Amino acid sequence: MLVGEPGTAKSMLSELLAAAISGTSNLTIQGSAGTTEDHVRYSWNYALLIAEGPTQRALVPSPVYQAMASGRLVRFEEITRCPPEIQDTLVSILSEKQLMIPELGDEARVWARPGFNVIATANLRDRGVHEMSAALKRRFNFETVRPIRDRAFEATLITQSLDAELGPGRPPLAASVMDVLVTAFADLRTGTTTGGTPVKRPEAVMSTAEAVNVAIASSMAARYLGDGTVDAGDIARQLVGIALKGTDEDARLIRHYVDNVVRERARGSREWREFFDAADGLWR
Ligand SMILES: Nc1ncnc2c1ncn2[C@@H]1O[C@H](COP(=O)(O)OP(=O)(O)O)[C@@H](O)[C@H]1O
Ligand SMILES: [Mg+2]
CATH class of the missing domain: 1.10.8 (Helicase, Ruva Protein; domain 3)
Structure with a gap:
């Protein structure tokens, strides 16, 4: 979790880290007041869902899902702009390293492959930011990015x-x-x-x-x-x-x-x- 004032290159650092470690910085969720649980987990291609019912083909994986399945880093930008209940979707993913897909069957789930992790960024001082839950805080290592002094x-x-x-x-x-x-x-x-x-x-x-x-x-x-x-x-x-x-x-x-x-x-x-x-x- 990279925290700090706006404009201290937190996003830039998270992009560079993701690109250096996983070869891509494109697996990204941009947090906002409109971010839903589906953006964090998975959603459905409704035409296929109606035609075939819930199948793997009809499932639209989120960046988090893709990162878990391929063992890469996912970036979660401005996580505190999401309401706390949406932030908390990450809690079980981070602790159990699995994402349940009940629509595909009782045992259906995607496991995180080695290499999966989350780099989040959050602005300390800005309008429209929410609190971060204690449960989520415990699952992140915090690094404060400070303004340049020199x-x-x-x-x-x-x-x-x-x-x-x-x-x-x-x-x-x-x-x-x-x-x-x-x-x-x-x-x-x-x-x-x-x-x-x-x-x-x-x-x-x-x-x-x-x-x-x-x-x-x-x-x-x-x-x-x-x-x-x-x-x-x-x-x-x-x-x-x-x-x-x-x-x-x-x-x-x-x-x-x-x-x-x-x-x-x-x-x-x-x-x-x-x-x-x-x-x-x-x-x-
Ligand atoms: N320490 C730094 N090193 C390099 N560029 C910086 C630094 N601090 C700020 N910048 C400049 O600020 C821009 C925006 O930073 P950004 O990553 O969007 O900030 P944040 O996500 O913290 O709000 C960067 O693209 C870069 O041009
Ligand atoms: Mg940013």
């Missing part, structure tokens, strides 16, 4: 994502501008600047995934609406956008950050000056 490493990751998404001809983004991006995210994520000034943390998720999105959107803005080079103003406009699509309180907190921390830095840095002017202009 700003240089985060900058490297963002650069790699930009290269992968936009290719080598992407609008140039100077190291000093990248530094503004990762610093602003780190300040708002951790609630303090490197200098020790306290910053109020917005409710919006200031994850690496969101930082990548800001970098990509800023590059697009620079290419199509700007002069072809990403400046700190492009970053500011996208970053403030995160606050504005969130709660009113978030908008207030980011504004407070701009009015205090960014204003102070703008005195001694061209990039922070551009950031300040662009953010300030959005509110005026």
Whole structure:
């Protein structure tokens, strides 16, 4: 069970693990409020069910069923978005390593072959998530995926994502501008600047995934609406956008950050000056 804040690459890690261990990351259930027991166990091809009755041919196996039958890993994304009674469908599968199919006969079941296992992911902080039952918790090993602390490493990751998404001809983004991006995210994520000034943390998720999105959107803005080079103003406009699509309180907190921390830095840095002017202009 990979748990953590949204955007910390839990899904990415589970995909990589499943692909490395089982050769495929495609056996996946996406948890949602609409996930049913049939999605976790099996369902039926109704035309065949009516024509032949319940037969193996009419049975439509779920990703969990397929993973058990073939001894592979199944991924269960965002498991806490499912109601607890649906999560609990996994309890007997994980402890008994078998899935009963009463429609095919009293003894009908699929046994988990060696290699079968479940990698689940769950967001700690998000709207619309349910509790996880104690029974299910006991059957998982938990690994907490934490946000990246090292700003240089985060900058490297963002650069790699930009290269992968936009290719080598992407609008140039100077190291000093990248530094503004990762610093602003780190300040708002951790609630303090490197200098020790306290910053109020917005409710919006200031994850690496969101930082990548800001970098990509800023590059697009620079290419199509700007002069072809990403400046700190492009970053500011996208970053403030995160606050504005969130709660009113978030908008207030980011504004407070701009009015205090960014204003102070703008005195001694061209990039922070551009950031300040662009953010300030959005509110005026
Ligand atoms: N530690 C990290 N290493 C590599 N990429 C990361 C990392 N943290 C975030 N990312 C970026 O964030 C994106 C989204 O992560 P995702 O797996 O969807 O997060 P989660 O499932 O935790 O919400 C990844 O595709 C990657 O671009
Ligand atoms: Mg995810």
